[in-house]
Amino acid sequence: MSKALIIGEVKNGEISKVTLEIASRAKELDMELSAIVFGTNPETAATIGSSGVGHVFYSDTVEYNGEIIASVISEVVKKGGFDTVLLPHSWMGRDIGGRIGALLDSAVISDIVELTADGNKLVAKKPVYAGKAYAKITHKKGIRIFTVRPNVFEVVDSKVDAKTEKVEADFSKSRSKLVEFKETQGAKIGLTEAKIIVAGGRGIKGPEYFPVLQELADMLGAALGASRATVDAGWINHSHQVGQTGKTVSPLLYIAVGISGAIQHLAGMGSSKYIVAVNKDPEAPIFKVATYGIVDDLFNIVPVLKDAIKKIKG
Ligand SMILES: Cc1cc2nc3c(=O)[nH]c(=O)nc-3n(C[C@H](O)[C@H](O)[C@H](O)COP(=O)(O)OP(=O)(O)OC[C@H]3O[C@@H](n4cnc5c(N)ncnc54)[C@H](O)[C@@H]3O)c2cc1C
Known part of the structure; x- marks a missing residue:
């Protein structure tokens, strides 16, 4: 049986969802699981x-230092005889x-979106060539060693003490x-x-429409994304950019509003489970990846979507 160490994360005082997603997939693959988490207490x-x-190593230090944390993890891996590390x-x-990877003289397969077993081997799937x-x-x-994209595995309840x-x-x-931390x-x-x-592109015509998309996002409990064209135009902060030079996301639902679907944008969101695209150009490349496409003027469609959500929510 494979012995895996999961490097967990704490967010807002709780173990992050992606940590549980990774643990759940590793459990499905019948691995013997341990984890290590920094900046937390034994209860969390x-x-x-x-x-x-079944076994969680923890450190209650609040300081973050990649150099020291990596060396502590490497020692735990060596002492514990782990053959797999998942982050x-x-x-x-x-x-x-x-x-x-450097400390253990081992290879890292990064940003994986699937992990399967083939006999004793673990086979990972990952996007390459900007998601092409x-x-x-x-x-x-x-x-x-694997780094795992968030939201690609389900959290499965299989409680152990x-x-x-x-x-x-x-x-x-440490040397640094x-x-x-901002x-x-x-x-x-x-x-x-x-x-x-909910993500907006150049089709929204100006920065004043992002607050409208933010309202739609708030109604759905969603995050607000953006294409690079809007970020470059100074309509929204770069932290919202999705794509090759922005964030890589993998939500259950991605609503692209006025986004053409350039390959560099698709590189960041192509693995979303359901994609809804609103674009007035039926030839827009976003429709090639969309689960549902709405060919219309976004300034007509967004208010209709908001009304429909309001009605559903009563
Ligand atoms: C090295 C490199 C890295 C890049 N990295 C990224 C990246 O990380 N993320 C990213 O997004 N891009 C990235 N780009 C840029 C990318 O190539 C595109 O230029 C960009 O994604 C286009 O943004 P957009 O879809 O908002 O704009 P456009 O391509 O201008 O598309 C606007 C769309 O809105 C539609 N539209 C217009 N008016 C309306 C309306 N009233 N109703 C409905 N639809 C309407 C149009 O039909 C059009 O399809 C990168 C490019 C390079 C070269």
């Missing part, structure tokens, strides 16, 4: 047990994944220091973990 750490993780493909996972194609990749040797174990992290040895301004709901995203 133990809640990963809800997705079948979220978040800023933390990107920072730490490569460092662990998918590659299936497996490790030939070493520890198998997790044992917790404290690990020490000595930050004084985190000076400041939350992105303006984003009400984080794009990368959002279940629903």
